[in-house]
Amino acid sequence: MKHDCGIFLQWALPIMKMRWAGFRKVHKQVCKRIRQRMKLLGLQDFEAYKQWLITHDSEWNKLDNMCRITISRFYRDWAVFDYLKDDILQRLAQQAVYKKRTLRCWSAGCASGEEPYTLSLIWYFVLKEKFPELDFQIIATDVDAKLLDRAKTGCYTYGSLKGLPKQWLPEAFTKTENDYCIHSSFGKNIEWLKQDIRKSFPEGRFDLLLCRNLVATYFEPELQVKIFNQMKSALRPGGFLVLGCHEKLPNGLDGFSTTVEKLNMYQMIDNKNDQV
Ligand SMILES: C[S@@+](CC[C@H](N)C(=O)[O-])C[C@H]1O[C@@H](n2cnc3c(N)ncnc32)[C@H](O)[C@@H]1O
Numbered sequence: 001m002k003h004d005c006g007i008f009l010q011w012a013l014p015i016m017k018m019r020w021a022g023f024r025k026v027h028k029q030v031c032k033r034i035r036q037r038m039k040l041l042g043l044q045d046f047e048a049y050k051q052w053l054i055t056h057d058s059e060w061n062k063l064d065n066m067c068r069i070t071i072s073r074f075y076r077d078w079a080v081f082d083y084l085k086d087d088i089l090q091r092l093a094q095q096a097v098y099k100k101r102t103l104r105c106w107s108a109g110c111a112s113g114e115e116p117y118t119l120s121l122i123w124y125f126v127l128k129e130k131f132p133e134l135d136f137q138i139i140a141t142d143v144d145a146k147l148l149d150r151a152k153t154g155c156y157t158y159g160s161l162k163g164l165p166k167q168w169l170p171e172a173f174t175k176t177e178n179d180y181c182i183h184s185s186f187g188k189n190i191e192w193l194k195q196d197i198r199k200s201f202p203e204g205r206f207d208l209l210l211c212r213n214l215v216a217t218y219f220e221p222e223l224q225v226k227i228f229n230q231m232k233s234a235l236r237p238g239g240f241l242v243l244g245c246h247e248k249l250p251n252g253l254d255g256f257s258t259t260v261e262k263l264n265m266y267q268m269i270d271n272k273n274d275q276v
Pocket residue numbers: 068069070071072073076108109110111112114115141142143144147195196197198211212213214244
């Protein structure tokens with residue numbers, strides 16, 4: 001039987017604990033990679049690739065690597081970053097300064113750095129003046145080493161930065177022939193880590209965790225519950241978890257209260273009444 005890529009993915013994704021619904025609209029880039037792989041292996045169609053997987057265990061890891069959607073941009077979903085900038089980060093900064101500790105943020109699935117650099121820009125242009133003594137730290141993790149290298153280089157097309165407040169661009173970026181490159185000073189408070197979120201988390205606890213357009217979109221519900229439960233120990237009491245605009249926490253998960261429902265922001269319930 002001849003398989004098309006969609007049918008193939010609907011068979012393969014659940015085996016990898018991923019969900020087809022998350023990939024439905026964006027599966028073309030995954031299919032393109034799989035077709036290249038099939039060509040390399042000399043396989044004619046998706047049915048042949050399915051049989052290859054069934055008989056070659058090590059191929060699953062390769063398929064897993066091909067099933068990554070890498071789309072991102074600066075200040076993605078402006079209402080979310082406006083709210084972080086004008087409300088949540090202000091409250092967290094005030095508390096961190098009062099308690100004389102570092103304000104720690106984690107961008108999980110940070111792609112080419114657009115999200116952690118957005119936080120760094122908010123710190124520089126908004127928080128720094130109001131809270132000069134604030135120590136602001138960002139941990140940015142992704143499973144893809146190539147994306148992390150791109151992030152460290154920090155050069156982007158205009159399309160990925162056009163959501164940023166326009167007045168920030170001249171001071172934060174240098175325009176080259178084809179790209180806009182962020183000044184290295186904006187990476188000084190970012191630590192880049194290659195990590196698979198299904199296997200490891202960065203050390204310590206965070207005030208703000210951005211896990212957007214990754215776990216709740218691409219992973220099956222059971223795996224989502226496991227990861228979000230683990231995230232509770234990665235958050236400080238009263239800390240915030242922010243999901244993507246089209247995502248929600250899976251059923252069967254307690255310990256979070258909704259802060260701003262339509263922006264998918266959740267706060268860790270603090271039993272010691274220590275919320276910010
Ligand atoms: C769609 S992008 C989202 C980027 C950013 N968070 C945003 O919302 O714009 C998903 C990112 O998650 C990363 N990713 C996929 N699977 C991962 C995993 N198991 N562990 C860590 N990162 C992963 C991908 O490499 C990609 O950079």
